[in-house]
Amino acid sequence: MDEKKAARLQKLETEAAALMGKIRAEDDIEKKKQLIAKRERIQSQANSIKNNRRISREAKRDLVAYSFIAPNFIGFAVFTLIPILFAFVLAFMNWDGSNAPSFAGLSNFARLPQDTFFVAALKNTLIYVVGTVPLTMIASLALAIVLNQKIRAKGFFRTVAFFPYVASLVAITAVWSMIFHPSKGPVNYLLLTVFGVDQKNLPQWFSGGLVLLTLILFSVWKYMGYYMVIYLAGLQGISGELYEAGSLDGANTWQKFLYITWPQLRSTTFFVVVMLTINCFKVYDIAVMLAGGGDGKLSTSATVLVYYIYQNAFNYWDLGYSSAIAMVLFLMVLVITLIQFRYEKKISE
Amino acid sequence: MNQTAKSKKFRSKKRAAILGKVGIYAILLLITACMIVPFLWMLSASIKSDREVFQMNPFVWIPEIPKWDNYIKIWTKIPLLKFVENTVFLTIVVTFLQLLTSSFAAYSFAKLEFKHKNALFLAYIATIAMPWQVYMVPQFIMMRQMGLNDKLLAMICLQAFSAFGVFLMKQFYEGIPGELCEAARIDGMSEYKIYAKIMLPLSKPALSTLTIFTFVSTWNDYLGPLIYLKSESKKTIQLGLKMFIGQYSSEYGLIMAGSVLSLIPVIIVFLCLQKYFVEGVASTGLKG
């Protein structure tokens, strides 16, 4: 036993000495740092053997830290990380979930541009994102600014604005499809009686060219309360002195917004836009529930990427192809997030 | 002369301020109306008969004979109680696990030094930008292989370990001064004790925020249960409601009664926790 220990100690020490030589010879500071860290680790291992401790202090510290992370990380790794990697692999395979999978190369991706339904889904998703992100941002910012003023019943207004976010989608889409019902709904009834729109020209909110507009309006309505809270938190971080200084300089409300509020909220806006973009690309349930009709199927005017991913996976069992579409979704989110990161960095420099 | 000009200016400024206030209230009321009218419509329709729901001329909010029995009938038309049970069980377990494991892991990331810390945290951050829909299919295949298809446990595994929770809690803990922990360490407190006795009690706003987010998203989730929960006895209230709408499409009163019932728990949770909410969002760095 002791002999073994001695041999191991010997080995560690020679290793440490060799590293010392390397460190002296190394010019690159980064690499030098790495080597030093490595040597320290070896040294501490050697020390712990010398002092007859089973594990070093560092190892113990690491273990405690890992024990904190483990419960979450194990679940996270098994149920999120592995499937993500699996998804990347799957995009290059042909698999129906039962028979043996085969390697497909890029053929799944090659199919995409010719697929009418994919192209329609992509187009609709992009329109939806481009429509929803700015509108929600503006609406929630405006609401946050108004609610940040000294007004009565602030809490009440804030709660009400947050209601749609909390409400379940199934319930609230059921209400929307009644309110916007093409021939019986109150909205079209108002258009017919008050605004004198001809019965033949009443808008068909859930089909054709209007359906995406309805989806966008619905999302703005539902999610603006959520982003308003984030903006509200951002606004509360702006020091009042800035506004006082602005008043002294004779700035009007609009100028104060332009030169104080907006720049101060830049990082909040960045966060809001990134989250909004990610969430908008995920759109599925809103489309199915508002435009799906009785059978939940979407026609080319309302189909979205996630719907098509679902269709290919669970109806056609073309798992590779569905994963390839998912990759397109991911790439778009990634590119947009990176562009925003770049932009944010550039401005803050 | 000078004096009157000044007071005139002052008065006009005051008038402008009042006008501004009025304008703000007008806008607020308009927005509030947009936000709340669908909910009022829902409540009103839930006590109407099917023919009254779309009656516009004259439109009444409360019908002459309110049909309260819609709220009783809905329980017998579909196994609503079972759906509620499933959803309550899922939501509570997921929220509890999420709070516990996230705050646990976040403490480590925020206050401890250890090997591979950055790499591990990067793994979390990278997946926040990854829509779940990208990997839902492989995840499903894996879960099925593990025998978790059509089990409530699958939904728990799916939702209880989100990267978002860890991120949110870590941001919050980083705002707590490190000296607090250092002092406790010198007193000989173990890390577990520091977490339980010092950090946890301080993190009420962040925990409330995370509770609202988790509770709302689990309670209202649709696509997840749609993929995983197939037999009727496992379904959640969202799936059940959707199923009911499919079968009894023209029973508007009942549909709305079911919808109202499905909203009550989330709204209660939200109202109880909302006083911490903005504070929580502000202190968890969610504002960016």
Added chain:
Amino acid sequence: MRRKMVSVLLTGAMLATVLAGCGSKPQDSGNADAGTDTPAPADTTQADTPDDAGDDADAGAESAGGEAVTLKWAIWDKDTTPYWNALKEAYEASHDGVTIEMTDLGSADYQTVLATELSGSGSDFDVVTIKDVPGYATLVSKNTLEPLDTYIADAGIDLSQYGGVDKQVTVDGSLYELPFRNDFWVIFYNKDIFDAAGVDYPTNDMTFEEYDALARQVADPTFGSQVYGTHYHTWRSAVQLFGVLDGQHSILDGEYDFFKPYYEMVLSQEDDTICRNYADLSAEGLHYSAAFSGGDVAMLNMGSWYISTLISSLQSGEYDSSLCGNWGIVKYPHAEGVEPGSTLGTITGLAVTSVSENKDAAFDFVAWVSGAEGAKVMAETGNFPALMNDEVSGIIAGLEGFPSDEASKEALSVSNLYLEVPYAENVSAINDILDTYHKSIMNREVSIDEGIASMNEEVGKIMAQ
């Protein structure tokens, strides 16, 4: 460095899962292949008793049932569909030692759920119910069903008793399911509405022109007291499939110009408020039963499954009998110069899974349910068995609540039955394409010609693959 290590670890973990996922596959597909190529050895026991289907069923059960056998059977809507339990009880009563265990997968996404259940390992179903042909095609292509040819030959089952329906679901010469229920489309009509309007009832021999004229005659577009002459549910079958009744066309053609006259007829009825607007129906997801039982729809084209729903819902008081209690049925309208009685059918079948450990016992159950005895049970619960004959239609027409007029009874006899969706390899995808453009046409997003052109183009792409 650190990052690298984490990624190596993760890749390893992932590979392990992928391998684990695939590891179980070759076994499954091997099983299925064995089924196609060589008959399972156990079959010989059944071949010893080449009697007619009914007797053989008993014998088969005995040979399989030396010990107690439990068969797991996938079904939907156990509580609202009376025949599942009736079939189970009748079979168990006549077959000692066999227990049938039913698992309810719900009707909404039944085929999706079933395909999921049967994918990979871990399923323990012996017998599965097949709800529609696209779902059947999926299961067959996933090698999850057992080919039944050798079993059928050994049991001496005469497939001609199914009136040719079996040929429409034969895959590369093999049959993977036996039909036990066969619904066909008829016209339901509300006699009270016709009486009130003073219009003659529809008949068993109507051309489409006559049908259209009748719908227009009986309709009352006055706002407030609207009566719709006819009603089309949002399914594409309700409109498109008028076109296949002449026997010249099928939905697998790849050329859909023959839909055109029927779209024109329905859309112009919509324009004149003869029927409800598709966009409205779709927005509220109106169920056809809600439409017909509301008492403002004179005619409804729908499958024969609605007969038993109507009877039982009227008896239980769920439907107001003053609104729709006085109903009748007639045969589907037909194109000029075609013999009446051609209609659309939908079959429901039973199949044996390739992973079942009791394939013989499972097949015996399948054969019994789709045979004469099963047919009797089906008819007694008001449903149409695949094995239709005069006795069976007599049972249905004699049910309490079935309309008493002669025309309704006569409407039960079918001369030609075309499946809504016959089998083809890509039938799932074709079905979805036709659905999608049906939606677009009916929502008036595109003109009829554009919609049909898109159908031709997209289905063409699929067929070219």
